[in-house]
Amino acid sequence: MTKILSVPILLLITITFNSCGSLQQLNTLKPDPDNAIPVIYETTPSFINLPITIKIQDIENKTNSYLNGLIYEDNAIEDDDLEIKIWKLAPIKIRNENNKIITVLPLKAQVKYRIGTKQMGIEMYDIREFNLNGLITLTSNCSLYNWKLKTKTELKSLDWNETPTMIIMGRNVPITYLINPALKLFKAKIETKIDEAIEKSMDFKPNVLTALEKISNPFQVNESYESWLRLNPVEIYASDLKFKKESVQVEMGLKCTMETLIGRKPESIFDSSKIILKTVSKIPNQITTNIIAVSSYNDASKIMTKNFQGQEFGTGNKKIKVQNVNLWHKDGKMVIALEVLGSVNGTIYLVGFPKYNEIKKEIYFDDLNYVLDTKSRLMRTANWLAQGIILKKIQESCRYSIKPNLDEGKKTIWNYLNNYSPMTGVYINGKMEDIEFQKIQLTNNAILANLKINGTIDININGLK
Structure with missing residues (x-):
């Protein structure tokens, strides 16, 4: 009787054991996240077109501010019988004519x-005073030297509004023939005065350095992920001056690096004392800059969880469903935690290096594998799940698109290339070309796709203040 009963009992125990075995609890060890090294991105030199446009009106206004009142004085009457004082009577007028x-x-x-003589030690002189007004016309050749507009000025003509005369022996005698030669004596001084005034008023350095300081201040590209774009000026180039109607254009170019940093706002590293002006025949203006498509682990986990919805993985009646996905960084790799239900309950940990699909604009994991502890436990309790064919199917869902991030990044940069004005009189315009993928980097809280973008940027400094 005992032997007869023992068979059903053993059969019941066997069925119960096998039933429990089909719903196994997987107790894997979680690979704890670690701290990623702070990321500073590699940069390549960029060349930004930096044309400075100065209106002739600005040159006129500033020249007038530097040249006022008495501009020439000769009080020595003994040497040539003339004593002359010249004042600026009205505002100077400046125009462009044939460059x-x-x-x-x-x-x-x-x-x-x-008038008079000196005979036998006796001086017999009569001094006459005349007040005249007229116009002096000067012409200046222009060049750029040491941040300043340099001119070489020549006096071309002197036109009196009325002919100066003097009564000699009861007759009005024109004395232009006396005064004009005398005025030629101060011709060089008037020319120098004009050159000095233009040079003082047309010093570009303060305006250029102020503009560079403004645009070198890091600005936030993405608030959510605390990403910042920083421009670091290296050198300034300058070519020849050009006249365009009522303005003068100074062709300048800026050599700089551009970088994106993650975290709190970085410090500006602009140092005006290190900026050197170099003369070149042609200004390059092609830029190459790095932008970062930032995907937080939280956002990426949500996208990948959606990828697994409704999918089963396994063979025959042994299957699992992924309920949730979590991502984090560990030893330079990505850990993917899959919470599963089905024939096996628990968390499966995968590890691999993220890669990028240029065509689909996707992050994916081509060399995905189980964490060592996970794999050893699967081999003991659910060998069917450790098989490569199931891992490959799981791998197909471990991907997500960063296209929305790229679109957002391009939109943000475009805002700074569409007549953006960081300060009065300074305008930034440009265009972007195709985006090229460079590499992927991992931080404590995000996956960063490092992308290179080519294009052109013009920073136009309009006028001088």
Whole structure:
């Protein structure tokens, strides 16, 4: 009787054991996340077109501010019988004519002319005073030297509004023939005065360095992921001046590096004392910059969880479904935690290096494998799940698109290339070409797709303040 009963009992125990074995609990060890090294991205030099456009009106205004009142004085009447003082009578007018600056200076002249003789030690002189006004016309050739507009000015003509005369022996005698030769004596001084005034008023360095300081201040590209774009000026290039209607254009170019950093706002590393102006025949303006498509592990986990919805993995009646996905960083690799239900309950840990599909704009894991502890436990309790064919099917769902991130990044950059003005009189415009993938980097809380973008940027400095 005992032997007869023992058979059903053993059969029941066997069925119960096999039934429990079909719903196994997988107790794997979690690979704890670690700290990724802070990322600073590699940069390549970029060349930004930096044209400075100065209106002739600005040159006129600033020249007038530097040249005022008495501009020439000769008080020594003994040497040539003339004493002359010249004042600027009205605002100077400046225009462009055949790629030269034409300056018209309204002036007032006070001339004292001495008539008489000195005989036998006795001086017999009569001093006459004349107040005249007229226009001096000067022409200037222009060039750029040491951040300044340099001019070489020549006095072309002097036109009096009325002919100066003097009564000699009861007759009005024109004395232009006396005064004009005297004025030629100060011709070089008037020319120098104009050159000095233009040079002082057309010093580009303060404006250029102020503009560079503004655009070198890091600005936030993405608030959610705390990504920042920083421009680091290296050198300034300058070529020849060009006249365009009522303005002068100084062709300048900026050599710089551009980098994206993650975290709190980085410090500006702009140092105006290290910026050197170099003369070149041609200004390059092609830029190459790095942008970062940032995907937080949380966002990537949500996208990948959706990929697994409704899918079963296994063979025959041994199957699992992925309920949730979590991602984190470990030893330079990506850990993918799959919470599963089915023939096996628990968490499966995978590890691999993320890669990028240029055509699909996707992050994927081509060399995905089980974490060592996970694999050893699967081999003991669910060998069917450890098979490569199931892992390959799981791998197909371990991917997600970063296209939305790219679109957002391009949109953000475009905002800074569409007549963006960081300060009064400074405007930034440009265009972007195709985006090229460079590499993927892992941080503590995000996957970063490092992408290179080519294009052109113009930073136009309009006028001088």
